[in-house]
Amino acid sequence: MDIAAYLRQQKDHLGQEAKSVRDFSVFDFDHIPDQPLLREEAKLLIDELLRFDITGIPTHYAIIGSRGSGKTLTLRYLQRVVPKHTSLQILYANCREHNTSFKILAHLLGVQARGASLSEMFERFCASCPQKTAVILDEIDLMSPKDPRREILYRLSRAEQPFLAIALANNPQVLKEIDPATRSSLQPMPLHFRHYNAAEISQILRDRAERGLVAWDEGRLAEIAALTVRQTNADVRVAIKTLFYTVTRPEESLAACFEHARRDIIIDIINDLTDPLLLILRAVQVAPTAFAKDVYGRYVRLCQARGEKPFSYVHFYSSLSYLQSVGLVALVATKVGRTFTNRVLLNFDQPIVEQICRLRFGE
Ligand SMILES: Nc1ncnc2c1ncn2[C@@H]1O[C@H](COP(=O)(O)OP(=O)(O)OP(=O)(O)O)[C@@H](O)[C@H]1O
Ligand SMILES: [Mg+2]
Incomplete structure (x- = not known):
């Protein structure tokens, strides 16, 4: 596609967004509604x-x-x-x-x-x-x-x-x-x-829709809320972003908008990680096995290659537990011989870590 055609297409697309969204600020994650749902x-x-x-x-x-x-x-x-x-x-x-x-x-x-x-x-x-x-x-x-x-x-x-x-x-x-x-x-x-339930997420979405959209469909809000509860531990950010995509990308199915939103949020979270946490994630990806001690070994090598002092094993482990709490990894207890040891599994598509590391560390 040449530049003029691309410009025309994007202008139409943005025009479409502007027509269906009355107030873009309600889709900003820092937006504080006048009347939030009171937990x-x-x-x-x-x-x-x-x-x-x-x-x-x-x-x-x-x-x-x-x-x-x-x-x-x-x-x-x-x-x-x-x-x-x-x-x-x-x-x-x-x-x-x-x-x-x-x-x-x-x-x-x-x-x-x-x-x-x-x-x-x-x-x-x-x-x-x-x-x-x-x-x-x-x-x-x-x-x-x-x-x-x-x-x-x-x-x-x-x-x-x-x-x-x-x-x-x-x-x-x-x-x-x-x-x-x-x-x-x-x-x-x-x-x-506790996690929000689907009715609560629907209500949060309805409030955004009333303020931010020209028109919306109640059934859609309920569907987004149900998907969010079922597939993301009720992360309201994913629900809000899905709603935004359903109105600004009317050509895409709800399922596609949801996947898009979910991926965007994962990328945001990984992008916001500090350098050491990002390196730990990279180590999970490239370690020879998923066992925590092998991941630590790989993490230490990655730090050494960058001339940085690695975290102690204790701090490394609590960082893994943080990464688990934000849903990026799963720690799975596995029996090896007579004892249990943890395996560390990534909860998302591996290439994302690689791409973000390349952008951040240039490697
Ligand atoms: N009760 C609510 N009423 C209206 N909007 C809400 C409510 N709870 C959450 N949201 C919206 O959902 C999004 C995520 O909420 P918030 O940032 O408070 O989550 P958090 O628990 O702090 O998450 P994190 O652990 O990632 O920091 C925000 O855009 C927020 O405005
Ligand atoms: Mg927060």
């Missing part, structure tokens, strides 16, 4: 925040839930509405972007703070929080191994002034990984965000 677990958190507002006595929380189960959305929404009705301040930091206690504090203070110690930063942080403050730490499982004790949790739990920490994670193992001194001081209450 039961959110009510519990609201009660807890109200209690903290009145008594000043915090109960800290560790919220665990699978990909797309609404952890970030729910807490961001509470951050928006709860302070309007209470005297609480609610702060939010994402530990993927700010992956040590020091960086989180610098981010919350809005400073660069090179040269300061962690204690100085924490003092400054306390001074900047005159009122009762809840601190949301999203994706806490992605904190760097350079901060193995997740110091900020310890400090928040020991501070003289009232702080309430809410940590969000995909990986349930993160609770076991918290340093014992921190755990006994923080005593985080585990709260599991």
Whole structure:
């Protein structure tokens, strides 16, 4: 096809999109709806925040839930509405972007703070929080191994002034990984965000459709919700993206739109992995066997080839468990001789890792 023909085709295609979508922003994953579906677990958190507002006595929380189960959305929404009705301040930091206690504090203070110690930063942080403050730490499982004790949790739990920490994670193992001194001081209450059911996903889709689309079909929403629950552990992102494709690519079947959306989300997740996690995924792909120790051996070699220090086996293993919690790998216990050992299997098409590694590392 020549360039002029391609331009014409794409212009028609984009024109089609513009005609069927009223507001593209509702398909943005960071979009916070005015009235999100309220999960039961959110009510519990609201009660807890109200209690903290009145008594000043915090109960800290560790919220665990699978990909797309609404952890970030729910807490961001509470951050928006709860302070309007209470005297609480609610702060939010994402530990993927700010992956040590020091960086989180610098981010919350809005400073660069090179040269300061962690204690100085924490003092400054306390001074900047005159009122009762809840601190949301999203994706806490992605904190760097350079901060193995997740110091900020310890400090928040020991501070003289009232702080309430809410940590969000995909990986349930993160609770076991918290340093014992921190755990006994923080005593985080585990709260599991269960998978959404099909009716809930339909409702979330209906809300997006009402705001974002010119027309939609209820039966389609139900079909997308059912597929999402059956095939993705109820990842709402896949459902939202499928809905988007069904209206912007009317020539494709629903099943094709769903597969497309699912693949896109997997690519997004892999693209967002840190370099060490991506290398671990690559090692799973190229290791001589699927046994975890062979994968580790291959991972160490990949690090050496790049002149990087590999994770310890313990940290490597907890990274595998994180990759399992976001649905990229499956750890399958297999009996070898008299003991059980884990095999690591990729949950998606192998060439994706190869392509992303090539783009990221140029190899
Ligand atoms: N209760 C809800 N009401 C409306 N939209 C929702 C709801 N729950 C989730 N969503 C939407 O689904 C998408 C995924 O939700 P969210 O980002 O909160 O998931 P998550 O649990 O934080 O996932 P991850 O573990 O990947 O970070 C977002 O676009 C969000 O707006
Ligand atoms: Mg999230």
